[in-house]
Amino acid sequence: MAEEEEYDYTKIPPTGSVEGIAAGAPEDSPRIGVYVCHCGINIKMVVDVEDVTRYAASLPNVVVARHYIFMCSDPGQDLIRKDLAEGRVNRVIVASCSPRMHEPTFRKTCSDSGLNPFYYEMANIREHCSWPHGDFHKEATEKAKELVRSAVARSALLEPLEEKLVDVKPEALVIGGGVTGMYAALDIANGGYKVHLVEKKPSIGGHVAQLSRTFPTLERVASLLTPRMIEVGAHPNIDLMTCSEVEEIGGYIGNFDVKVKRKPRYIDMEKCKDCTPCIEACPVKDIPDEFNEGLSTRSAIYIPFPFAVPPAYTIDAEHCLLLKEGKCGDATLETIKEGKAVPPCMAACPGVIDFEQKDEIEEFTAGTIIVATGYDLVDPGVSAEYKYGVYPNVITSMEFERLLSPGGPTGGKIELNGKEPKDIMFISCVGSRNKQVGNEYCSRVCCMYLAKQAYLAKEQLPDADVKVAFQDVRAFGKGFEEFYGDVKTEGVFYMRGLPGEIYKKPGSDRVVVRGENTFIGEPYEQEADLVVLGMGLAPNKDVKSIISMLKLSTSVDGFLMEAHPKLRPVDTATDGIFIAGCCASPKDITDSIAQGKATASGSLLYLVQGMAKIEPAISQIDEEICIGCARCVDVCPYGALELDEVRHVMTVNEAVCKGCGGCNSICPSGAATMKHYRDRQVYAQIEALTEITDVGMLAELESAATAAVAAEASAGAADTGSEAGEGEGAETEAVPGAE
Template sequence: MRIGVFICHCGKNIAGVLDIKRLVEEAAKLKDVAYATDYVYLCSEPGQKEIQQKIKELELTHVVIAACSPKMHATTFARAVEEVGLNPYLLEIANIREQCSWVHHDAPEEATEKALEIIRAAVAKVSLAKPLAPITVPLTRKVLVIGGGIAGIQAALDIANGGFEVYLVERSPSLGGHMAQLSETFPTLDCSSCILTPRMVEVARHPNIHLFTYAEVKNVEGIVGQYKVTIEQKPRYVDPDKCTGCGDCAEACPVIVPNEFDQGLGARKAVYVPFPQAVPLVYTIDLEHCLNTKRLIVCEQCYHACGPKAINYLMEPKEIEIEVGAIVLATGYDLLPLEALKEYGGGIYPDVLSGLEFERLLSASGPTGGIVRRPSDGKIPKRVVFIQCAGSRDPEHGCPYCSKICCMYTAKHALLYKHAVPDGEAYVFYIDVRAAGKRYEEFVQRVMEEERIVYLRGKVSKVFQRKDKLVVWGVDTLSGMAVEIEADMVVLATAIVPSKNTADLAKLLKAPIDEFGFLNEVHPKLRPVESSAMGIYLAGAAQAPKDIPDTVSQASAAASKVLGLFSQEELSLEPIKAEVNLENCDGCAYCVDVCPFDAITLVVEEDGHKHVEVKKALCQGCGCCMATCPKEGINVAGFTLNQLKAQIHALLKEDEDD
């Protein structure tokens, strides 16, 4: 065995603290080390050439590179050694930057000792390493997109246009998500429906997209390349193949229900489409409010009104099994409930609205046809106060983050309100105005100056009712004055929170979420659309609050990642997987219970002999099995018990002969 040790200076990052000369000298003395050297930047082209040259020249069999974190350059060095014929699993990285020089810059001598221990441990580990080859698993080149808002729509269209099959699952009866609820979009004031509905129709007509609306993902099993997904199609009680969307059923229906799509400000019938441009344009009977129950059909007015006889009260939920290779999560957002903002009268006074509710009042397809009216008495409000950061940037409400879109949509609301009610007054309370985006700042300036909206820098302390007015107590921190405004309506820019069930779905997919429940990306800068669960990609506000342009960009990025994955026929996986040592395994099956990925099964041979078996494709190499096994009967390749033991012994400075 001939181990080569290469120690990187990383400019002054490492060499500025550690005594490199001593490290080289000591490393050269270690058992089986044939060569030790140092270089100013090993990751540079000449640095990599130096490593390659020495491997060839000195016939090195194993390599230790003492440098930065393996997260940074393990792949770089693995490629370099592979190019000269050394198996990349015979390379070990000793992290003497993040775990040594950076954190111990005030104690260089001790740090040098520690670096030496780290190198010694790496040498001990690599000396027991065996060459490994990547394993290939089959890849189902189809994708599941969860969520039919603009994020899911964009991702589905991009992947479908790339030539792969897409299953798009949406929980509500129609595609469109929150974007379909918006009136106009900032900063261009494009009508939201006008730009969204053509996309929705494109999804429904696309030959590569299988659309499931009013459906939910019930179960997901397997790993990247081969997920088995169960979708539950909820019964609409209306046959989608027969329904023409004429609406005769809704006209005949006697039951009035607040329409969720209008945020409860308008009414719908118990048989309904959420909005007239819904895709698919198929009516749905809401059994919770319909006079009929599962056991008794009382009212048949929709049935008699329906020309094509599409109503079927006996429909049952259906389960659909599909196989996909990757999943895009585009589950979107909800708003912090108004009831959480009692100090602003949220949930107490009828004329304290959320941003999305005000959006429905402004919308031409909304319950008032675009005329701004108060939900309490239907009167047109002449003075409206907008309160930004309602819940956002406020640790007390559990949302210390900025919801990102509120500054812009509040400016848009104020502008649209002034256009709808030219003699009305609009006031905006803000902490700061965050208008970072193309033409965003210009838009806010236009609202402030041309539309004569009064912007007050400060927070509101209280909103309360006085006769039929809402009194807003706040402070203008620029003038230092307390402010009291008697308003007809108050609009709260409530904080954005992850949509409900995001956490359940994330748990099902083993995709990590952050402390607020948003889906976590692998790396905030360099891998923003990938989940650390391989094969799971993120798009839209499910990852963090974001506006439509950002959502669409991210959805296209997620789609391009999926297309990249699908560019190969088979999937190549790292060989760091559990391996069973049949000599030691007695089939006690403790490992079967602890495996978080259901990758281990118990096999009973015909002669009664028992042992476990690992499904390599499912194994993630976590090592729970190895830690549990009482017999040393299972090992993770590349991290065997012997390797870890050798590493720990070396760290504890025990003599290898002991």
């Protein structure tokens, strides 16, 4: 083959047009317009878009093919609008990026010009072509042509569909009563809509309630948080459900059917006066207090912290003797009913405690859902070399936070076993930025909270030697850098280098932290009385049931995934369901509140309008063919199919159905098909891609491909490279007849 000229994409003009072979076709036939995008240079850098345009014009039913540098921009969309307005085309194909990017954009372009948006088809020649095959210009151009050919084949068979509207109930569900959930709830409630706020623990406030002061202003958390907690608790529009968990969520945007299990407190909340005799009377006193990170103990009847909202006690069913073992002292449930013997708590406080309380299920319908379930601290055991749990001198940052809190186990005094530490070492990045332990991400808040804790330590113990071992100081926010400077001026010493290990100083109760001071290039052995581990933030592990209920996605790092990391940080793939705060990724109070308020905005959009659109590309049952065998019900993950007993045919709940196609594949009679993805449309695409028209041959190919994959797997093939431009293009099996 002769040497070809090297492809120079800069020679391609910003736009161009070619008349299609169907230019003279009658008006009532499919008249397709193909628009090939350069996507700046993303596509044309690899794919010869001019060549693809010429090729598109040669395909059946194509009346015009154009190419342009940015199809999604206004001038790009104008090309389509003009062709539609002049009646030149009645089907539109854009060969550009992924439908996930711009399908909604171009559908709107079509509908705004009077064309049913489902006459719009997309060929992904970026994510599926130019990006993965960056080094293979010729092959990528050929592939782009094939993708366009496939889109053209489908386009001719598309049907118009109508978008339906559903009512949106003027109520919202917020899952999680930490600072993010609280602020989301407040904005919606202040807007005049009812909010159901479900919190698993006995009180709202989340982890922020455990903090002593916030960075960088060093204000007391209690004075900032409590007024908002009270506002939430007292708000006429907020239905606060604590000690509650979401059990089931069904339904769809605008009409989410929610079942919440309200666990019993065994206390009559109206009567509880928040005093202490019951605690003193309770014989169980050695339960590690979760709020104080286990540094103190509590009774089985307790209030999590003094400023809890609701301000009422709870009985911990897992530790209460009466509930766990059936007997407390002489009292049993029977003796209580008979009025004979009562447990000490009831004796100390008659008429308030009620062991007859049971789980209650509350059901309601919500228009939108906000998930704000927050974080857990990474388990300090992941970095075993720091000896957490082995030496009492090593504590976590949250434990230190409780030591700093006036309401904490030491009344705000920094001490271990009653002694004030003389040498304190803070260690950054424990459990974060660490591939070894499986958390590659940065936890974002530790640099700043360690600076704050170090500052407060130095403030309380001016004679103590306070050091921070770090690798980068991520003081990126408003006032952060200035605060970092102040912290060092106070005398906190920043030493660059993450410690390698901690061991006991022989013959002493102090420990030694060994690391390298990378600024001097010398190892050090720093003695310390107290070592505080800057623990990272991990996704809340109890949120798995919510994830499956709502069909949420998680990112590689385990946090909940947003619809688009840049431009849709609080939306999810499902309309009407939002995520905010640390459940999406670690962040501080300011950024959490901003996100909480952002989800309020997203929700208010629907609540104020009172309606939402639903996707029409979903299942459709041909009632003439359907035999009512109901096999489809078994495969539907969304519960969208129901048997109409009277007419013995299946019916589809159009708002719940997500168009996954499961029913289509299993239906023995072919009654269940996907609107916008009819079998004939899909087969047309496959035929066009492979240029094989014999359906039987397709089946043969399928089994050949399956066998090949199995052979490769057993041979232990390893190559998985698929990054844009990296490695070779995916190995394709030699397919007979398809070239």
